[in-house]
Amino acid sequence: MLTILFSAPDALWNQYEEVLPAALSAKRVDGTLVRDADPAAVDYIVYAPNDRLHDFTPFTKARAVLSLFAGVDRIVGNTTLTQPLTRLVDPGLAEGMVEWVTGQVLMHHLHLDRNLGAAPHWVQNAPPLARDRRVTLLGLGELGMACADMLRALHFDLRGWSRSAKDAPFPTSHGTDGLKQALDGAEIVITLLPDTPDTRNILNAESLRWPARGAVVINPGRGPLIDDEALLAALADGRIGHAVLDVFRVEPLPADHPYWAHPRVTVSPHIAAVSRPTSASLVVAENIRRSEASEPLLFLVDRSRGY
Amino acid sequence: MLTILFSAPDALWNQYEEVLPAALSAKRVDGTLVRDADPAAVDYIVYAPNDRLHDFTPFTKARAVLSLFAGVDRIVGNTTLTQPLTRLVDPGLAEGMVEWVTGQVLMHHLHLDRNLGAAPHWVQNAPPLARDRRVTLLGLGELGMACADMLRALHFDLRGWSRSAKDAPFPTSHGTDGLKQALDGAEIVITLLPDTPDTRNILNAESLRWPARGAVVINPGRGPLIDDEALLAALADGRIGHAVLDVFRVEPLPADHPYWAHPRVTVSPHIAAVSRPTSASLVVAENIRRSEASEPLLFLVDRSRGY
Numbered sequence: 001m002l003t004i005l006f007s008a009p010d011a012l013w014n015q016y017e018e019v020l021p022a023a024l025s026a027k028r029v030d031g032t033l034v035r036d037a038d039p040a041a042v043d044y045i046v047y048a049p050n051d052r053l054h055d056f057t058p059f060t061k062a063r064a065v066l067s068l069f070a071g072v073d074r075i076v077g078n079t080t081l082t083q084p085l086t087r088l089v090d091p092g093l094a095e096g097m098v099e100w101v102t103g104q105v106l107m108h109h110l111h112l113d114r115n116l117g118a119a120p121h122w123v124q125n126a127p128p129l130a131r132d133r134r135v136t137l138l139g140l141g142e143l144g145m146a147c148a149d150m151l152r153a154l155h156f157d158l159r160g161w162s163r164s165a166k167d168a169p170f171p172t173s174h175g176t177d178g179l180k181q182a183l184d185g186a187e188i189v190i191t192l193l194p195d196t197p198d199t200r201n202i203l204n205a206e207s208l209r210w211p212a213r214g215a216v217v218i219n220p221g222r223g224p225l226i227d228d229e230a231l232l233a234a235l236a237d238g239r240i241g242h243a244v245l246d247v248f249r250v251e252p253l254p255a256d257h258p259y260w261a262h263p264r265v266t267v268s269p270h271i272a273a274v275s276r277p278t279s280a281s282l283v284v285a286e287n288i289r290r291s292e293a294s295e296p297l298l299f300l301v302d303r304s305r306g307y
Numbered sequence: 308m309l310t311i312l313f314s315a316p317d318a319l320w321n322q323y324e325e326v327l328p329a330a331l332s333a334k335r336v337d338g339t340l341v342r343d344a345d346p347a348a349v350d351y352i353v354y355a356p357n358d359r360l361h362d363f364t365p366f367t368k369a370r371a372v373l374s375l376f377a378g379v380d381r382i383v384g385n386t387t388l389t390q391p392l393t394r395l396v397d398p399g400l401a402e403g404m405v406e407w408v409t410g411q412v413l414m415h416h417l418h419l420d421r422n423l424g425a426a427p428h429w430v431q432n433a434p435p436l437a438r439d440r441r442v443t444l445l446g447l448g449e450l451g452m453a454c455a456d457m458l459r460a461l462h463f464d465l466r467g468w469s470r471s472a473k474d475a476p477f478p479t480s481h482g483t484d485g486l487k488q489a490l491d492g493a494e495i496v497i498t499l500l501p502d503t504p505d506t507r508n509i510l511n512a513e514s515l516r517w518p519a520r521g522a523v524v525i526n527p528g529r530g531p532l533i534d535d536e537a538l539l540a541a542l543a544d545g546r547i548g549h550a551v552l553d554v555f556r557v558e559p560l561p562a563d564h565p566y567w568a569h570p571r572v573t574v575s576p577h578i579a580a581v582s583r584p585t586s587a588s589l590v591v592a593e594n595i596r597r598s599e600a601s602e603p604l605l606f607l608v609d610r611s612r613g614y
Contacts, residue, residue: 092436095436095437095438095462096433096436098461099413099416099417099436099437099461100417102409102413102461103410103413103414103416103417103419104419106406106409106410106413106414107410107413107414107419109406109410110406110407110410112410112411112414112420113420119567120560120562120563120564120567122558122559122560122576123576124576124577124578124581125578126403126578126581127578129399129402129403129406129583130402130406131402150460150461153457153460154405154406154409154457155402251429252429253427253429255427256427257427260426260427269429269430269431270431271431271432271433271434274431274433276436
């Protein structure tokens with residue numbers, strides 16, 4: 001009988017306490033899920049950032065730490081964490097992200113927001129087709145590629161950028177030198193990168209000059225990808241037309257933050273992609289099954305890259 | 308040298324006068340495009356509803372009437388029209404329709420409109436996944452099936468309805484008897500039907516009771532598909548939560564129409580799908596080439612069905 005420590009805030013426990021044991025059972029993992037245990041007795045740690053667990057040193061027997069989140073930036077730099085760390089790539093999370101990104105891109109591509117509460121005014125300005133709309137996606141990981149597939153199915157003129165070179169069925173560039181090429185002339189920019197020293201402030205005073213004038217920035221990735229002061233300046237002078245932000249350096253976004261009141265900023269409360277406990281639990285359980293069977297873990301974090 | 312009469316309003320002439328001759332040339336059709344001609348000398352009529360041409364009797368030599376619109380309801384009942392009539396199925400039109408329908412469905416599925424101009428209020432209510440959202444599509448023609456493909460790619464729980472039975476890779480029903488089954492419990496209803504005696508007022512006081520309470524109605528099809536009084540009543544009592552209307556019985560929608568001021572009606576000025584002259588011209592030119600080569604015409608209207 002494995003001892004599986006659930007180290008995450010109460011709100012997550014409420015969501016997982018029934019479905020995760022069910023998933024373990026479905027994967028034929030003989031384990032008991034606990035919220036507290038003698039560290040030396042713990043076999044696996046199911047983890048989300050919380051106030052209690054910062055030092056992984058006492059977990060001498062633990063064979064893996066299984067994040068309930070896709071983003072592991074709050075734990076990957078923890079030097080006490082020597083066990084294998086997995087991210088959560090939940091099929092439900094990817095679906096939700098694809099829906100949100102596609103919805104935001106289409107809303108701004110088609111200016112659907114402009115028709116809301118319209119005065120009687122019949123002007124037939126049809127937008128260009130998606131094939132004539134330049135969209136740039138920064139980040140070509142699992143979530144980025146899932147979004148790319150859908151945007152390509154809609155025929156958007158898509159370009160991609162990633163830190164290292166990626167094979168993709170659409171034009172991509174990579175690395176610091178490739179960023180300008182990716183952003184040049186973009187009308188819609190989507191940031192779907194992990195938060196690493198290389199990606200922090202990737203949209204800054206310089207790079208925010210490269211998209212087309214009036215471009216829309218959509219950030220469902222990580223708050224620190226954007227230099228907030230630079231974005232506010234770019235919005236003020238019209239270089240950026242609108243920003244849709246789902247993630248922030250500080251969450252919840254403080255009530256006095258200028259983003260809230262800005263007429264051309266849409267604040268979304270970090271809901272672009274949320275894990276669905278049912279599908280997420282199956283991924284966690286599958287990784288415990290794999291570990292016990294000495295099979296390779298899914299979604300293992302590469303500490304050198306930080307994700 | 309064929310004589311091709313362009314019988315359509317000036318606004319369309321301005322869009323087509325250069326690209327349609329270019330398309331004829333690309334299709335190796337030896338023809339001259341004119342706005343006026345001796346009816347007896349006309350080989351083909353390129354047509355959109357206009358104030359001048361109501362009687363097709365004098366066009367004794369005309370071998371086909373080629374509509375510039377997908378909807379032919381304003382001409383199909385004209386008893387003087389005895390020539391083959393083709394609808395315009397423009398690949399650009401279908402793409403635009405797919406973009407608009409997908410954008411509207413996602414906006415309402417994700418409640419993206421509710422975040423606009425939000426007061427500082429951080430509440431993380433993630434919507435269900437598309438796979439848990441019931442969408443019903445009334446109309447499974449070329450445009451409907453193109454929309455269905457994209458909604459299925461997004462994993463929406465899609466059902467379809469058409470007047471006559473259709474093969475589709477998702478649950479469908481048909482005919483008067485099948486309508487209730489299609490609409491029952493739908494959270495988003497899309498009307499993409501032609502305007503025929505059978506489809507007129509298909510959303511009426513009775514059928515508007517069948518979707519889920521608070522359902523969203525999206526009409527990019529034809530104005531008369533909806534009984535406007537019944538829709539306003541259903542909006543008033545909350546059975547219908549929101550309506551997005553792109554087409555109306557009278558267009559432009561009169562300034563005093565209650566739809567304009569209604570907080571839960573989005574008026575879109577008939578732009579969900581507009582023909583793009585470049586791609587549309589190639590379809591028209593291809594049909595003239597086919598007619599001259601005695602090949603079957605594309606998108607030939609079935610007068611008995613009315614579309």
